Amino acid sequence: MKNLPRIACFHGGGSNAAIYEVQCAPLIAALENEYELVFFNGPYIRSAGPGVLPAFAEYPPFRSWFTQGEGGAELDDGSGYDSMSRDGVARVWQLMEAQGPGGEWVGAMGFSQGSRMAGGLLLDQQRRDRVGDIGVTDVNLRFGVCCMGAGTPMQSEIGHSLDEQTRVAERVGIRTLHVHGLKDIFLPLGRHQYETCYEKGTTTLFSVNYHHAMPWHKQDVQQLADHIRKIDKETRLG
Template identity: 60%
Template structure:
């Protein structure tokens, strides 16, 4: 029986192969229930915080965002080709292409998980999906995918904006799809993680899991086990 899939998005200055290693213990704990699928950002940049020296030799490092010719970040993730389309549309397509490229039957996409900058992709997907559903466009997210939950680990910043947000009057909706937020109490990003949690997510749909260390995915045995259980629970509640 194909396992439900969780799309996974690395932090800035990292890449899919690195994030897969960082999530190895979690993926193993969830291996009978979910398939974790890791994607690369479209832009090349220098190594992000905490990537070196452990992942020296993993170049090129990637990002989900780039800047315009003035050095200002493009908040929609655009700039990866000449179309001017946003990064959320690109990510939906990456997920759909995973369906087509698979040699075996695959389970449905049910969740998205991101670390640091990758949490902005997670928030963007969920917000784009709920705006489409609210306004009757496709009845679900891009490419006919419907996500049930998101996991934001050590995140910072606003959700990546989408075509829907740019071209339609959709208001300033909070993300109301169920989300789990992992914060590190010794993380230098913690104030920004708390700001992200407070600003962009619906209090009725979000939950918080705090761990007592720095800017990294949970790796201590007990904490990874608790994170896995939180993911199982949030998924169960959406069925």
């Protein structure tokens, strides 16, 4: 069987890879002959997130991509999961490499908090490309998908080497698709992420009449799949 192009997928806060795979089942079916969606777990255990219970009560443990430091502030680089103070972006690059031989990694997709993980990979790649540093991986993602997103992209090691002004001002310029739910209580946060963290002209906005959830109606799933195909094709053709 031909190795399909792979998309790395990141669950929301208080969820996990198994739950996100179930939530993405209609999209997986729509893309089954074109892409392989690969789901990853956040390193931290936490309580169930919005919309997880009661449907996924039998799917613990629930996880997060971020934790807090000693003072209670969020560690925006996702560090703290081991004694070596490695950041979460490097961890995920290594998890992707550990998947072994297969299709080319072409994209990253995240739901809610997971959108910060997807954006963090793209921003890290963008910065490393600029300075000629491949870092911990030679993966070259072409696009990202942020579903019901909120918050800034996860910071990587190279981000911390930049001065504060440059780090805050830099936006992701790699092609991205943003899925917004018009009934989502977090929609203002998603709009803020879209407007402040991503370069205009490289983004596509796809709005659906949903609450905080992945698209599941057939027509909406088909449109999401079509957007992914279109962005991938455009990035391949340059």
